[in-house]
Amino acid sequence: MARPDLTVLAIPAFVGAMGAEFWWQRRHPAEPGTVRPGDYELNDTIASLTMGVGSLxxxxxxxxxxxxxxxxxxxxxxxxxxxxxxxxxxxxxxxxxxxxxxxxxVLPEAGTLPDDEPAPVxxxxxxxxxxxxxxxxxxxxxxxxxxxxxxxxxxxASATRLAQRSPFSMRSGAATYLLAIAGWDFIYYWNHRLSHESRWLWAMHVVHHSSERYNLSTALRQPVAEGWTITVPYGLLALAGIPPKYIEDARAINLIYQFWIHTEAVRSIGWLEKILNTPSHHRAHHGSQRQYLDINHGSILILWDKLFGTFEPEDERVRYGLTTNLDSFNPVTIATHExxxxxxxxxxxxxxxxxxxxxxxxxxxxxxxxxxxxxxxxxxxxxxxx
Incomplete structure (x- = not known):
């Protein structure tokens, strides 16, 4: 029997959390005449949910x-x-x-530089x-x-293939399970960072940044073209002797954790802000202002960003979306424009x-x-x- 995907099992919790956030927003409405980017907007929410289903x-x-x-x-x-x-x-x-x-x-002589002023075309x-x-x-x-x-x-680079080549025997137990979660988080940091620094990966990842809203539904706006890119393989964990089933769970835990940080309802979680990736850190990551570009790539831990020089706190009010926004809720446009x-x-x-x-x-x-x-x-x- 196939093991259940924890992210699929978490879907009812995702829906319930979105309902709770929407209820909170109704209880704490925006100032009259203002638009609060954390509020739900029907077309935007439908687009995010559609992309989420598409990613599955x-x-x-x-x-x-x-x-x-x-x-x-x-x-x-x-x-x-x-x-x-x-x-x-x-x-x-x-x-x-x-x-x-x-x-x-006639072809120009090898090594010559073009003229500063090209001839009229x-x-x-x-x-x-x-x-x-x-x-x-x-x-x-x-x-x-x-x-x-x-x-x-x-x-x-799949986990199954690399597990076959591992010089280590597959290990089980709580320590190995925690190592899988930490290892996935570390590799995720680099893949997420590369997704902002290489256009090939950005074309896949830009889907997640395309919304000008920021609420729990935005977390579900996931890419559908991950199979067409090259990333640091999570299968390296299998090469280190971590069982593929633990790696699958680490992936799911990583994604489930990221769900709750897509909200404006939580402003701070105190001293844990120094260690964990939080709504505040991730709001800055989704910002389109210059100071917020390509920062805060961590998933569970913000320590990777602090260690590798990509951390930026949330100071200025965040403006969500892309530097040039799509002005479209069409899922096909969202998925393919880049x-x-x-x-x-x-x-x-x-x-x-x-x-x-x-x-x-x-x-x-x-x-x-x-x-x-x-x-x-x-x-x-x-x-x-x-």
């Missing part, structure tokens, strides 16, 4: 797909790297032809076709490479370095680089146009 269903859909796309395991998995290689060749040829056109039919239909082809092939090459890498990683924007950026990128940087580097870098490329893209409808 998604692994049953994406899991088999990821396994089938692992290179060397199926025909689809074997074809994926071939597709990426072919798209890469097409893109590289397009880059060469574009550069030839930009330099009068003349758009022709043939050049536009070349640009469209190069843009599409670049997206295909980067996407297929990313999917293949994520598929291999998900297969090889992936679409990333594909657009890869399409306009002029070099392989930029293309993979738009995938791997941070959202802030992508914003700045997009602004640098804007003058060229205003004239050129797509990358590669000359």
């Amino acid at each position: 269903i998604a692994p049953f859909v994406t899991g088999p797909i990821v396994r089938r796309l692992s290179p060397g395991t199926t025909r689809a998995g074997t074809a994926l790297p071939a597709l990426g290689a072919a798209a890469g060749v097409v893109t590289t040829v397009g880059d060469v032809l574009r550069r030839r056109r930009e330099h009068g039919g 003349v758009v022709r239909s043939r050049a536009e076709a070349l640009g469209l082809l190069t843009s599409a092939s670049a997206v295909a090459a980067v996407a297929s490479t990313a999917v293949a890498a994520a598929s291999v990683w998900a297969t090889e 992936w679409r924007d990333m594909a657009k950026d890869v399409a306009i990128a002029p070099t392989w370095r930029d293309r993979f940087s738009f995938l791997l580097r941070g959202p802030g870098w992508a914003h700045d680089r997009r602004a640098e490329l804007a003058p060229a893209t205003d004239t050129e409808p797509m990358a590669g146009v000359a």
Whole structure:
């Protein structure tokens, strides 16, 4: 018999807690004429609950797909790297032809730097076709490479696979159980931090930050594309001799703990603020102001942030959401908008370095680089146009 998922068992408690928070808000209404971001708003709450249900269903859909796309395991998995290689060749040829056109039919001498003032661009239909082809092939090459890498990683770094390779025997008992919880919390800190510092992971994690409200329903606004990224594997705990069933429980306890910190009803829990991640610390984490960006990544313990220099207290009143908000409650838009924007950026990128940087580097870098490329893209409808 399969072991129950503790997060699923906790669903009635989640619903009851949201009801209690809503009741508290009705008993303590906002000042007349003001909007309190902790209050429930119907469309926002529906969007959060929909994403929560989607996050439960998604692994049953994406899991088999990821396994089938692992290179060397199926025909689809074997074809994926071939597709990426072919798209890469097409893109590289397009880059060469574009550069030839930009330099009068002759490639610049190796090692030379481009002029500060590029020559005026003349758009022709043939050049536009070349640009469209190069843009599409670049997206295909980067996407297929990313999917293949994520598929291999998900297969090889799973707790079950790493448990088989562990030099230690599986240990049981209360100490091992607590070690699993602490170990998951430590790895979670780094994965959460990477989810803010690498755009590939941010495209998955941004779902959770997309609400401009902050209440217990926001905790359930979870991503649905975790299978398409590469993170520090929690399977490392199995490699250290911790049984996979303990690891599953540690995951559930970690998620359940995070539920209650998504509230404005609790302002402080006293001296425990120094040790634990609390509503105050996590409110700051969800802030869109500059001082609140990329801070307080811990789950249960805030000690990791203090140890690794990412802690920031809640001082200024938090403004929730993204630096540029979606203005949409559509779950499809919430789940896919950053992936679409990333594909657009890869399409306009002029070099392989930029293309993979738009995938791997941070959202802030992508914003700045997009602004640098804007003058060229205003004239050129797509990358590669000359």
